[in-house]
Amino acid sequence: MTDAQLYFAVGLPVVAVLTSLIVSLVQISGIRGEMGSLRGEMQSLRSDVRSDIESIRSDIREIRSDVKLLTGKVYELMGQK
16 A cells, blocks of 8 residues: 555545534534524514513503493492482
C-alpha cells in the first residue's frame, strides 16, 4: 500500500465525518433561529390575547352594571304598585 492510498483510506472517512458534523451544526443553528422567531410570535399573540381578555372583562362589567340598574328599576316599579 502506498502512502497516497493510506492517506486516501484514512482521510476520506475523516472528511465524511467532519462534513456530517458541519451539516448538523448548520441545521441546529437554523432550528434555533426558527425557535427564536416562534418565541417572538408567541409573545405577541399572548399580549394580543391579554388585551382581548381585558376588553371582554370590561364589556362584562358594563353588562353587569346595566343588569343591576335594570333590576333596580324593576324593583322600584314593583314597589310602587
